[in-house]
Amino acid sequence: MPSFPNTHSPSSQNQQSGGKSQQQQQQQQQQQLLAKKRWIAQQRKSLPIASVERRIVDEVRKNDILIVVGETGSGKTTQLPQFLFNAGFCQNGKAIGVTQPRRVAAITVAKRVAEECNVELGQKVGYAIRFDDVTSSSTRIKYMTDGLLLREALLDPLLSRYGVIIVDEAHERTVHTDVLLGILKKVQKARSQSISKEPIKNANIDIDMLNEVNHQRLNTLLSPKACQNTKFLPLKLIIMSASLDAKGFSEYFGGAKAVYVQGRQYPVDILYTYQPEQDYLDATLITIFQIHLEEGPGDILAFLTGQEEIESIEKLIHGRLDKLPDDKRKVMTVPIYSSLPSEQQMNAFKPAPSGFRKVILATNIAETSVTIPGIRYVVDPGLVKARSYNPVTGMESLIIIPTSKAQAQQRSGRAGREGPGKCFRLYPESEFGMLSDSTIPEIKRCNLANVVLQLKALGIDDIIGFDFMEKPSRMTIVKSLEQLFLLGALTDDYKLSDPIGHQMARLPLDPIYSKALILANEFKCLEEMLIVVSMLSVESIFYFPREKMEEARAARKSFSSPDGDHVTLVNVYRASAECLDKSKMVTSKDKTIEKNLKKWCIENFINSRSLRHARDIHSQIQGHVQHMGLSVTSCGDDMLQFRRCLTAAFFLNAAMKQPDGTYRALASGQTVQIHPSSMLFRSKPECIVFNELVRTNHNYVRNLTRIDPLWLPELAPQYYASS
Template sequence: MPSMATQNFRTSNGNFQNEAKFDPTRRQKIKEQRKSLPIAAVEKRLVEEVKNNDTLIIVGETGSGKTTQLPQYLYYGGFCREGGVIGITQPRRVAAVSVAKRVAEECGVAVGQKVGYAIRFEDVTSSSTMIKYMTDGLLLREALLDPYLSKYSVIIVDEAHERTVHTDVLLGLLKSVKEKRSKFANKALNINNANSLKNGLQEVAEHDGPGSTFLKPCHGKRLSPLKLIIMSASLDARGFSEYFGGARAVHIQGRQYPVDLLYTLQPETDYVDAALITIFQIHLEERDGDILVFLTGQEEIESVERLIHERLRQLPEGNRKLLTCPIFSSLPSEKQNKVFRLAPPGVRKVILATNIAETSVTIPGIRYVIDPGVVKARTYDPDTGIESLDIVKTSKAQALQRSGRAGREAPGKCYRLYPESEFGKFEDSTTPEIKRCDLSNVILVLKALGIDDIAGFDFIDKPNRISIIRSLESLFLLGALAEDGKLTDPIGQQMAKLPLEPVFSKALILASQFNCLEEMLIVIAMLSVESIFYAPREKLEESRTALKCFSSPEGDHLTLINVYRASVEFLEKSRLTNNNEKAEKNLRTWCKENFINSRSLSHARDVHR
């Protein structure tokens, strides 16, 4: 297959240029890695399948290469010849960014040119981008501006088995978009003059009935049929196939070596401590190979990372060669990259990950997996209107995905920190998120698309009717919906355009009226990230004392403002006598002394900007 780096491409100004050149040795290694992927054996077949089917379900295990390779196959297969973009959605920001960077490297181009990514608050694309990775929520937002998604020739919904709320809504939207684009393309074949073209567009736009604003025509744009690909790591593709009218499903054989499953005799009362003990048991007793530990969130990951370093200092020098590599959604991308690099000779890596490592990313070198059998999941009580992130048991499907990480490159072991009898009590699969979350944001987006009959929307799994009613009531109370159920103007329209939870959107709109916009921006930025404070179990009293320095009797929101402003003041003073790098390092030290999560604070600063 030719490389993007060795071909000429037309730039936005019509000229041709060569893309960036990369180290030949590195490029040869990448070429060999790509050839060894299971998907490479079926490249031509997959391209033909996409050409022959407007909707295709692709099932392939994590590590098969489907996420990185298929968009490239389609690019070289001619699916971008008429200027169309290949869009790939991911449920997680980390995956969208890391995969885009990998594909750009494989293609020999700078990220943001032919290959780019877009996530909330960060768009690394250009007019020349032909392969675009993005979160599923971001593509939903794009539909508000371009309901036909007319710039895309192919849309790939990756990790569809995770069934996030955005994925489920996106599937329903894309199903309708695909049908309408196909209908318009068929009509356009018989159109010979401009008036007929206008009439053809009008017929498609009015398909949903009088007054519908859903999928209004994009005047001046030539619409071709949309190729839709649903990719899943789950072996059961029947649900997706049936939803898309019996769509064809293709299975890609993966690589899987034997994995020994080891269970505890009794349930663990403290799975974090049990995971820590197991890490050192593997490190000191097992042969070479990296360790992957599943934890529920950033706070747990950073706590375990600190405890590992403390215990390593107590070991003899020769036993300290253990490199910790955390990975979670809010971790800066440059630190995420550490996970994918090979450890130095003689050093073992221990990757501390959330469930992002189940299927979204493939990490090389894993031989051992530690699975506590828990995950942090969204839950929603429609009676109280309260949504929360709770630690719950994984499903059998999740446990299977986790154990499979140990057998990608060689035989491995999976340490399940629960008895085998407990595994039998797990649910077979994870409950779709749309059945257990607040639907206010989803309904706001659908309303903005002109879809007023929420209960009648073609969801792959219908959400709870009570949840729909409560969310509609919430939006009405926020002033986003009028009595007829349509978006209010301007409040509802403005709220729908903001990529925030509805309550945050309304707060920002009101803040500008009450002359406290800056304070509200800080509050929302701080509430949009993982916990700002951390309280190590061994230093609870010290952390509580530190918190008192920022606490406000008026409430937590003002406390968050105090923390943010204190950090900004400290950073500005530090920059007076230090360069930016040193000042940032000093800020991290200040955060540690005050039991503030420096990564969360840094992320909040990015959101605030």
């Protein structure tokens, strides 16, 4: 996208133009705006979907359910909502809702569409993600995460404000997407059965009425009898996918019609290695520099499995660039991963400075959700980090696994959006043939406690009988029900408990974290638990550069606590808050305050990106718990009380030391080891609670706290009293 001159203040304009008149300045600005509008209009017309606008609008009018299949870059995400708005689908005050599986996509697309519509973001076009709502009463095209629309359904079970809902990137099959499809199917049926033959002048529903019935069974609420005295517009539902296989979606929606949009894909040369790579990170680094030094112009997109790998490669790139001649150093690295603050994710979409090559280091977030301009080269090690759940043991873990063929093809396609490109797959061609065809849907490989809690909050009690597109195993659902019962979210007959279950459902967190915050209110340590939940919601607070490993370890030791990792995180957060407070006493300038905090982070080997994100999350969750009436009190230095609270919250993740130095997870019986990154790695206390299980060549537990084993039957008698 070409850059357009910024609008300057009159004083700076006069300096630059040698004293142009105000009228001349206004004319120049108008010309710039017109040029930009013309360029945007040309870009929109050139998108593949523009040629089928009339056909798609006609199909939406004729069909309540439509499946639109088009490759990333076809324009379906930005253009289809505008087509429908212009065709009158937002009459009667209705909005078009567009769900995305990732927040970065919701934000970037909303900004782009607002620009194309020449409106201020948050007015006609807006977005809403967890902890960030940029919409207003005048918003008619709303981009949001699929999880956020599920939460909207808690307050408005009939999704009455929407005339059209578009589920984008449905092929990714996230848990939220799969659950949302089942909910939308039910909502659409109920609204269709309530339609009057008479014209509907006001189809808005009384939100207060909906709040009153919020906790009734959704099945009852959405029955024809419940809807017969209320007039609704039908809900138009569009499922969009970048995968050419629309059969599954069509069958799920009773043979729904599919429309295919031709993609705009240039040829991409696929290159494989002769032998498997022993160190895929080193191979990625070598390939990036091979491209930079030997290939023509164009940006590079390298896929990695997580934040730690991305930041490690980023530092290694800069280290090697320092050894190159000046004319070869013009490389700008840009990370993009899900826990990166939204404004930093936007850097991936900005053009590199003139003469520079941009190297984007990304997780699978960049496979399909967003189109990043300028990419000509893709580096694909063929791996992805995924959640894995064993319903027999009840343990969920993060594992690095090979991508599917579909993922590999999506990745290579990134190199051919704007011209011919190359994809460097860091594995032999024979291994590609052994990959699975598609990714296993997330709903079949993760703990469903959060899903079950949301469905219960929507009034759906028969979880096993819920109309999932692909049903998870019965054992997985039963395990999730058991976990929620043990956490106090469900009653003896597996109904949502009051108040704990309803409070947990209101918090946009994993159920175990929601319960931890509720318990912390009773233990008078809610501030410390807010800190821990916020810090655990981001990756890698500490970083360890290879060239300064000992300094980094010494810095971390200054924050360490013999009680474990949770208290250490509290110490880091408190120290950063103290740094901010000192800066605020000296200056009121936000930029200076942030600069001082960043300097403090560098000195203490703290990841400033992660810390900033944790502070944002802390602020948002604090607002939630205060709105619920909880009191944000601190236990001060009484970490005994805090550790007892952690035990009461994370009792399902307790482990006891065995004679050989390993640990036995009490809930699953699995043998686990303390991760080397833990503060308790060397001390090996008798009993611990942990937050995360990571499977590599061993089962490692991370984020630990030392506890007294006698606390378990005292604080979690519902689980440990009998043993």
